[in-house]
Amino acid sequence: MDDPGPQPSKAPREASVTGITSSVQRSAVEDDRSLAQAAMRGERRAFDRLVERYLDRTLRICTRLVGNVEDAEDAAQETFARAWSRLRGFAGRSTFGTWITSIALRLCADVERSRRRRRRELLAGIGALREPAAPRASCPALHAEQRETLRGVEAALARLPPRLKAALTLRTIEGMEYPEVARALGTTVRSARLYVWEARQRLARELGLEPSRREPAAREGPP
Amino acid sequence: MTAPARRCRRARDVLPYVDGELPTDGALGFEEHLALCAGCRAEVAAQRALEELLVALPGPRLHSADRARFAEGVRARIDARFARAPCGRMLLRRAGAAVAALAAAAALVAAVLWRHEVNRGTVRQTPEVAEAALPPSAKQAVPPPAPPDGGLLELRLADAGPRVDGRDDVARAIRRLSCESPALGGDDLLARFVAATRPLRARGIPVPAVMLGLLRDPDPELATRTADLFARASSASALGRDESALVPCLEDAMRRPDRGIAMLRALVAVGTPRAWEAVVRAARLDGLRAPALRALAANGDPSLLAPLETELLRAWASGETALAADAIAVLPVRRPEQLRLLAALRRGGLPGESIAAALRREGDDATALLADALAVGGRPARRDALLLAPLAGGDALAQPLAALALSGEAEAAALGALARLGGARTLSELARVFAEPSLPRSRARAVAAAFASALDATPDLAAALAAARADRPDGDGALVELCRGAAGRGGTAARAALLAVTAIDPALRARLALEIRDRGERIESGRLAAILADARPAAAERAGCGLAAALLVLLYAGDGESGLLAGLEALGLELTPARLDRLAGTARSAARAGEPRAALARVSALLHLAP
Numbered sequence: 113m114d115d116p117g118p119q120p121s122k123a124p125r126e127a128s129v130t131g132i133t134s135s136v137q138r139s140a141v142e143d144d145r146s147l148a149q150a151a152m153r154g155e156r157r158a159f160d161r162l163v164e165r166y167l168d169r170t171l172r173i174c175t176r177l178v179g180n181v182e183d184a185e186d187a188a189q190e191t192f193a194r195a196w197s198r199l200r201g202f203a204g205r206s207t208f209g210t211w212i213t214s215i216a217l218r219l220c221a222d223v224e225r226s227r228r229r230r231r232r233e234l235l236a237g238i239g240a241l242r243e244p245a246a247p248r249a250s251c252p253a254l255h256a257e258q259r260e261t262l263r264g265v266e267a268a269l270a271r272l273p274p275r276l277k278a279a280l281t282l283r284t285i286e287g288m289e290y291p292e293v294a295r296a297l298g299t300t301v302r303s304a305r306l307y308v309w310e311a312r313q314r315l316a317r318e319l320g321l322e323p324s325r326r327e328p329a330a331r332e333g334p335p
Numbered sequence: 336m337t338a339p340a341r342r343c344r345r346a347r348d349v350l351p352y353v354d355g356e357l358p359t360d361g362a363l364g365f366e367e368h369l370a371l372c373a374g375c376r377a378e379v380a381a382q383r384a385l386e387e388l389l390v391a392l393p394g395p396r397l398h399s400a401d402r403a404r405f406a407e408g409v410r411a412r413i414d415a416r417f418a419r420a421p422c423g424r425m426l427l428r429r430a431g432a433a434v435a436a437l438a439a440a441a442a443l444v445a446a447v448l449w450r451h452e453v454n455r456g457t458v459r460q461t462p463e464v465a466e467a468a469l470p471p472s473a474k475q476a477v478p479p480p481a482p483p484d485g486g487l488l489e490l491r492l493a494d495a496g497p498r499v500d501g502r503d504d505v506a507r508a509i510r511r512l513s514c515e516s517p518a519l520g521g522d523d524l525l526a527r528f529v530a531a532t533r534p535l536r537a538r539g540i541p542v543p544a545v546m547l548g549l550l551r552d553p554d555p556e557l558a559t560r561t562a563d564l565f566a567r568a569s570s571a572s573a574l575g576r577d578e579s580a581l582v583p584c585l586e587d588a589m590r591r592p593d594r595g596i597a598m599l600r601a602l603v604a605v606g607t608p609r610a611w612e613a614v615v616r617a618a619r620l621d622g623l624r625a626p627a628l629r630a631l632a633a634n635g636d637p638s639l640l641a642p643l644e645t646e647l648l649r650a651w652a653s654g655e656t657a658l659a660a661d662a663i664a665v666l667p668v669r670r671p672e673q674l675r676l677l678a679a680l681r682r683g684g685l686p687g688e689s690i691a692a693a694l695r696r697e698g699d700d701a702t703a704l705l706a707d708a709l710a711v712g713g714r715p716a717r718r719d720a721l722l723l724a725p726l727a728g729g730d731a732l733a734q735p736l737a738a739l740a741l742s743g744e745a746e747a748a749a750l751g752a753l754a755r756l757g758g759a760r761t762l763s764e765l766a767r768v769f770a771e772p773s774l775p776r777s778r779a780r781a782v783a784a785a786f787a788s789a790l791d792a793t794p795d796l797a798a799a800l801a802a803a804r805a806d807r808p809d810g811d812g813a814l815v816e817l818c819r820g821a822a823g824r825g826g827t828a829a830r831a832a833l834l835a836v837t838a839i840d841p842a843l844r845a846r847l848a849l850e851i852r853d854r855g856e857r858i859e860s861g862r863l864a865a866i867l868a869d870a871r872p873a874a875a876e877r878a879g880c881g882l883a884a885a886l887l888v889l890l891y892a893g894d895g896e897s898g899l900l901a902g903l904e905a906l907g908l909e910l911t912p913a914r915l916d917r918l919a920g921t922a923r924s925a926a927r928a929g930e931p932r933a934a935l936a937r938v939s940a941l942l943h944l945a946p
Contacts, residue, residue: 193412226608
């Protein structure tokens with residue numbers, strides 16, 4: 113199996129649990145910054161390393177947000193290309209990962225917005241709305257039943273409002289810290305939390321995971 | 336209906352707890368509560384289950400080749416940008432016209448963005464994120480946003496009345512530019528224009544805003560050149576993402592017949608969702624119908640396909656057949672949605688040739704899409720694929736179609752598609768289905784009928800049958816059986832072709848020869864004699880002897896006794912006159928009798944006992 117590359121998103125969350133910022137993590141952030149500075153000076157190889165480092169995460173996020181791999185790949189490529197041309201705007205106030213995520217979110221939001229607009233046009237044009245197909249990710253190793261369940265989760269995730277979907281993706285799937293999520297979304301930490309919790313509640317409701325549905329007679333008592 | 340259970344007052348801590356956001360003390364306290372509260376416990380379990388599902392969602396995995404391709408794609412995009420928007424030290428290397436172009440583009444973008452933000456009232460992003468959303472040129476180039484002179488609404492109103500200040504200057508610059516540099520390419524022309532209008536901007540003339548007004552200028556030539564400049568600026572990504580002011584002006588001007596096509600071109604160059612919406616509307620305008628439909632088809636974006644379908648069917652219904660065919664000719668067929676459109680058009684009555692041309696243009700991509708739809712697609716996708724498969728050309732889809740037929744799902748449609756497909760693989764797959772022991776008799780008849788039609792649809796039948804045999808070396812029995820039963824021109828040709836294949840078991844070929852005799856089909860005597868000569872080594876065996884006898888009877892049926900003599904010569908046999916007489920008599924009865932097997936056995940015996 114191919115090496116999926118470093119996973120910069122998971123580390124900060126673990127670190128915050130213990131309350132310690134590891135030196136490894138700090139050096140990774142500094143490394144990002146120095147690579148970004150080198151890229152700003154026009155060093156393509158430095159930027160290539162940043163692309164390699166954040167490729168998987170960016171592609172994952174884009175796939176969750178736009179719903180299909182082709183558009184996600186397009187959005188992810190555009191994210192990096194745009195990041196290159198805007199490197200001078202990266203002042204280091206956030207991490208490079210957060211910064212690139214914010215660009216990806218914006219691009220994905222554009223894709224989503226244009227889809228909505230076009231759907232409205234379809235309604236006006238032909239009088240019927242075609243629901244977009246539920247996004248499908250292929251993973252032959254999964255059992256059919258499990259695949260079906262996950263497909264349901266993907267479909268429910270796709271139906272979430274874009275902002276909730278983005279917040280949930282960054283926090284729960286990518287494991288980013290709330291301040292990072294907030295910065296990437298361009299909102300406050302409090303709002304980011306509310307988005308994630310609202311998204312979780314909606315998903316649980318939609319997937320029938322709510323206790324009231326699963327166990328109608330939940331009683332007080334020890335486990 | 337049961338009454339909703341009362342919710343525990345600590346249920347509000349469930350999400351923060353699961354999300355790891357409760358402080359340590361709070362988390363410990365909540366865990367104590369969990370030990371006592373089944374409701375909260377269930378909610379925590381539900382949220383944990385949800386989290387497990389979310390984390391288990393399969394994500395895209397890039398293999399090393401994909402990673403390289405991805406990185407290459409990023410580099411290509413950067414290179415495309417770099418040509419226009421260098422950063423850092425590279426900026427210094429590219430001075431002159433490029434810088435001027437960026438500066439002007441920035442002025443234009445800044446003006447549009449400034450107005451946009453003023454209209455919106457709020458800017459939500461943090462400064463860094465907001466900066467990320469700006470086009471590169473806006474940050475690298477010099478000028479501040481254009482002054483709030485007038486505003487777009489006033490500009491548009493001004494078109495009907497007195498001209499906005501600077502209109503003549505900008506118009507002159509555009510006209511001069513076109514006269515002086517007719518052959519310049521996109522970026523160069525833009526750079527020149529930017530340089531030429533720098534003094535105007537210095538005088539406070541809002542060049543981009545004036546240009547918007549020029550799109551509706553009475554002079555169509557001037558409006559066209561202005562639209563062209565906008566198109567170039569957009570292609571050079573110099574307009575940024577927010578073309579909200581430009582698109583309505585272009586669409587407005589597009590309705591005038593004397594400049595419609597230039598505006599349409601500019602809209603396509605802008606390429607934002609809003610611009611494409613305008614292109615959809617252009618497809619309903621008489622003068623722009625054909626280019627707009629062509630542009631929509633060439634784009635091929637799934638969200639544009641429904642209006643495209645509506646317009647193409649409308650064009651078809653109103654007799655604009657060439658227009659519909661022209662649009663389909665540029666439609667990419669690389670996504671299931673595009674297949675769906677082609678199927679809908681086919682059902683709407685569009686000719687198969689246009690659709691076949693679109694499918695064949697994409698070659699393997701379209702075939703792979705169709706194969707996917709047949710194998711794993713949902714019912715609607717499969718229905719579309721069954722409709723389109725015969726148009727895709729070649730027989731690459733024979734296998735998934737045969738699998739469908741065998742599974743009993745959409746069997747009639749799958750067999751119908753195979754029948755129209757033809758080709759070696761189709762014949763081979765149908766023979767495989769026919770040989771399936773579990774196949775009910777009624778379905779075997781349907782398979783045989785499809786086979787007969789497939790024979791008719793196969794161009795080089797002898798070669799195709801040979802390839803089909805090579806594909807399934809143990810399938811001669813089914814193949815011969817199907818060819819024996821096949822009516823029509825294809826059946827006749829197939830029987831004649833298989834009769835000549837020496838590798839097929841002689842007994843099977845003898846049955847073919849009998850079938851040919853029963854049907855009264857004629858095979859040229861020279862060819863039959865050649866087949867007999869090939870069968871000579873086998874004629875010593877019982878089965879081979881039967882084949883030789885059947886071929887002799889066929890020769891007799893065609894050419895009488897001279898045919899018989901030619902056959903004997905081919906076999907290398909010389910009979911005594913008495914025995915020859917007996918043979919001729921037996922062959923005559925075998926050739927005429929309703930029950931030829933006994934006569935054939937006698938012929939066979941006479942040959943066996945020769946001379």
